[in-house]
Amino acid sequence: MTEHTPPTTPAREAGSTPTAAELGAASAPPSDPPRRGLSRRALFGLAGAGAAGLAAGAGATAAITAAVSAPASATGVTTVYPFGGAHQSGITTPAQDRLHFAAYDVSAGTTREELIELLQDWSVAAARMTQGQEVADGGAVDGSPLAPPVDTGEALGLPASGLTITFGFGPTLFTAEDGTDRFGIADRRPAELEKLPRFTGDNLQAGLTGGDLCIQACADDPQVAVHAIRNLSRIAFGRASIRWSQLGFGRTSSTSTSQVTPRNLFGFKDGTANVKSEETKTVEEQVWVQDGDSAAWLSGGSYLVVRKIRMIIETWDRAQLQEQERVIGRSKGEGAPLSGGKEFTEPDFDAVGATDQPLIDKHSHVRLAHPTQLKGTKLLRRGYNFVDGNDDLGRLNAGLFFMSYQRSPKQFIDVQRALATDAMNEYIKHVGAAIFAVPPGASKDGWVGETLFA
Amino acid sequence: MTEHTPPTTPAREAGSTPTAAELGAASAPPSDPPRRGLSRRALFGLAGAGAAGLAAGAGATAAITAAVSAPASATGVTTVYPFGGAHQSGITTPAQDRLHFAAYDVSAGTTREELIELLQDWSVAAARMTQGQEVADGGAVDGSPLAPPVDTGEALGLPASGLTITFGFGPTLFTAEDGTDRFGIADRRPAELEKLPRFTGDNLQAGLTGGDLCIQACADDPQVAVHAIRNLSRIAFGRASIRWSQLGFGRTSSTSTSQVTPRNLFGFKDGTANVKSEETKTVEEQVWVQDGDSAAWLSGGSYLVVRKIRMIIETWDRAQLQEQERVIGRSKGEGAPLSGGKEFTEPDFDAVGATDQPLIDKHSHVRLAHPTQLKGTKLLRRGYNFVDGNDDLGRLNAGLFFMSYQRSPKQFIDVQRALATDAMNEYIKHVGAAIFAVPPGASKDGWVGETLFA
Numbered sequence A, B: 001m002t003e004h005t006p007p008t009t010p011a012r013e014a015g016s017t018p019t020a021a022e023l024g025a026a027s028a029p030p031s032d033p034p035r036r037g038l039s040r041r042a043l044f045g046l047a048g049a050g051a052a053g054l055a056a057g058a059g060a061t062a063a064i065t066a067a068v069s070a071p072a073s074a075t076g077v078t079t080v081y082p083f084g085g086a087h088q089s090g091i092t093t094p095a096q097d098r099l100h101f102a103a104y105d106v107s108a109g110t111t112r113e114e115l116i117e118l119l120q121d122w123s124v125a126a127a128r129m130t131q132g133q134e135v136a137d138g139g140a141v142d143g144s145p146l147a148p149p150v151d152t153g154e155a156l157g158l159p160a161s162g163l164t165i166t167f168g169f170g171p172t173l174f175t176a177e178d179g180t181d182r183f184g185i186a187d188r189r190p191a192e193l194e195k196l197p198r199f200t201g202d203n204l205q206a207g208l209t210g211g212d213l214c215i216q217a218c219a220d221d222p223q224v225a226v227h228a229i230r231n232l233s234r235i236a237f238g239r240a241s242i243r244w245s246q247l248g249f250g251r252t253s254s255t256s257t258s259q260v261t262p263r264n265l266f267g268f269k270d271g272t273a274n275v276k277s278e279e280t281k282t283v284e285e286q287v288w289v290q291d292g293d294s295a296a297w298l299s300g301g302s303y304l305v306v307r308k309i310r311m312i313i314e315t316w317d318r319a320q321l322q323e324q325e326r327v328i329g330r331s332k333g334e335g336a337p338l339s340g341g342k343e344f345t346e347p348d349f350d351a352v353g354a355t356d357q358p359l360i361d362k363h364s365h366v367r368l369a370h371p372t373q374l375k376g377t378k379l380l381r382r383g384y385n386f387v388d389g390n391d392d393l394g395r396l397n398a399g400l401f402f403m404s405y406q407r408s409p410k411q412f413i414d415v416q417r418a419l420a421t422d423a424m425n426e427y428i429k430h431v432g433a434a435i436f437a438v439p440p441g442a443s444k445d446g447w448v449g450e451t452l453f454a
């Protein structure tokens, strides 16, 4: 048994305590040069002085290259998704069951050069972890006993579990709140990448908004998602730190026709009319930024909007079944439009009942959010259920951590504005919000964000 | 497709919207008498006036009876555990992957009669949910459209997922803080059931301690565990409300030799030397309250100690591998005792190294907690990893939600006192604590807690 699985092997294994000889063999010579600007500092910095003999950066190029081309395997915890490619994984990837999301702020005093290094280090680490490897060579147990392990170890023995790691850049990365151009990229900010406008009913909490950078880690095992965010945060030490974060325990959207539609905490199927990855034409038109859109470096990327939406579940739970269904515009059991049919029947907004009332209420969520009401606008939704303990009144602090990917922020803004008169607003409260430009995937020898700094 | 699966069928199914005829057929006649004191109020109360026609209590006896004798099926999400029996499930049951725990306070003014009704209602609902059914007949979608659904619906379509629901009684249920005997059971309090003493290094937060009642919901799907706590909280409305609660995303213990040892957030295997359900003699001696112990009604039950332990993971992550292993007393990779061997080799506390230093440090966690150092005392540990977002400094608010079951609270107290000089204390902070007497399982026609009120 050894920790040093080749990059293509999708498994972390806990070996027995290695002998000194094994340790020697496992580490590349300390004189190995750092690769292509992939800083050794991050992976070393943590380890402190004792780590001088550890070759954390070794094999980095190989890791990214392999990760770019790794095929997705069978479903379940053994699933492995590529890290690199034309697009980042974690967007059209069939939504995994669990989420750990974190928004980061770049630390004061960090230079452009250091930010680039951070993105490179993150890319190397993410490429490895998505392939089921530890964050760096040496890992949790095969480094020097006199150094802190480079990997925190809680994912030892666990397979890749379908892990995807998706990076995003907030508007403040380009221009700080005070207008400063910290990293010389102010002029590269896409005009559309702006703090979201205030929407009717917004109840945002300062601690749940914004961020210079973000990482979305999705996996079928929460321990694997948590391990990813923890180790990426550790790598960022001194350069960026978590501003706010969220665990999601259950996906609320299908993003693939191969998936069963899950339920949100209102008890309704969620994701029925979502953009599915199989609809390749819609995905191109609605999800990926295209050549000729506002920023060339973002071509092949997307925009991520995040909304933390608290559900007032006690009020919801006291509403009649009929009222709940009216609010959504679909039946609770089957998830069929109230105009009739089955889950995937198209809603008929013109259908009326005996009393000439529309079967799908004028203020129902599904009517207001439907593309036919919005000049064809669609979003790729990728949200998660959350429960953050309970409040002082003993009510579960529960809701939907809404995330959507779209080619332009305008798509989200248009839908959210249309929801101003949504009957659902009585039962929800938007408490968190952020927007990020999500760059294209890492190229074969590159890193996420390379096109921005090129 | 129908919601009305017989009690032995381990599956909730989302049917299409039922016709009025189906609704009528599904509901027992409104004149059905309530069973054996199983109050219809709980399941009705929520529903308000509109629910008068809903026979929520119908079939309750059948549900419990079936649940008492249901066999455990194959592993995975289709696993079904019995609800009733000599002992409550969720103790020696192979630890499931996910946890939702809640401590409740009984509402002011609630009578003894109402408390009994609550426990009966909880038993009926728990029996059903553990068998993969909705919380009551009618469920999320087959009730009257003019009534709030009796089930919140987010588990529709999900199998039982190995759900167990385990109830406990805190010291304050017997005697309130001010000494009041609210429910006429003060004289039935086992002398041992007392608020835990203060331990060295305790850093308890008021919002994370105590509770008159508790429910531990464990399942292999977090949505199923959350659904259980949510619906049981709803049933309790007006009679008890959540005082504090916790989600755990990954088990940190094996409680069966059939399970692979998982890892905690220090990256170490946790549960290696745990009491395993297969060790039937040890389980009898160390876990179950026996006839002749301090309270006859608790015979076949146990005591649950809960400690919310925050890990200072950034400090831990900066410690050398050697220091981490010294603190635990085991190797990080294999989990073998530092005296040598494999994971399940017995530690040799007398073994010394070249410099005559003990191989397993005097202040290591494993030495201090080992039964040979504690007159044979053992605990059945059943903890979970948690991450509750991050703190203001951007550090993950992570740790171990420690739970242990033991025949007497003294066992936990002795171990925790021995840990006063634990080298691990530099890296952890106990922030929450509670103790509960866990009654035996429901009998064939009974409910959890029946022996206490007999």
Ligand code: HEM
Residues within 6 Å of the ligand: A264, A266, A268, A269, A270, A271, A272, A273, A274, A307, A309, A311, A328, A330, A365, A366, A369, A370, A371, A378, A379, A399, A400, A402, A412, A415, A416, A419, A428
């Ligand atoms: C707690 C908040 C929310 C809940 C519970 C919720 C729930 C639902 C449900 C049950 C559906 C119908 C099934 C489906 O097609 O997925 C739906 C559809 C949809 N929702 Fe939401 N939603 C929420 C917030 C939002 C927000 C903030 C947006 C965007 C601004 C949004 C956009 C959409 C869209 C575009 C559809 C598809 C409409 C269609 O094409 O039929 N939702 N939502």
Ligand code: HEM
Residues within 6 Å of the ligand: B264, B266, B268, B269, B270, B271, B272, B273, B274, B307, B309, B311, B328, B330, B365, B366, B369, B370, B371, B378, B379, B399, B400, B402, B412, B415, B416, B419, B428
């Ligand atoms: C964050 C806090 C804790 C961590 C990280 C932790 C971790 C561990 C680890 C890694 C082991 C060795 C593997 C095993 O046998 O399970 C262990 C053993 C053990 N721990 Fe803990 N533990 C914690 C708190 C506690 C507490 C509060 C108690 C009880 C007061 C406790 C009691 C035990 C016992 C009885 C053993 C088995 C010792 C033996 O028989 O070898 N632990 N713990």
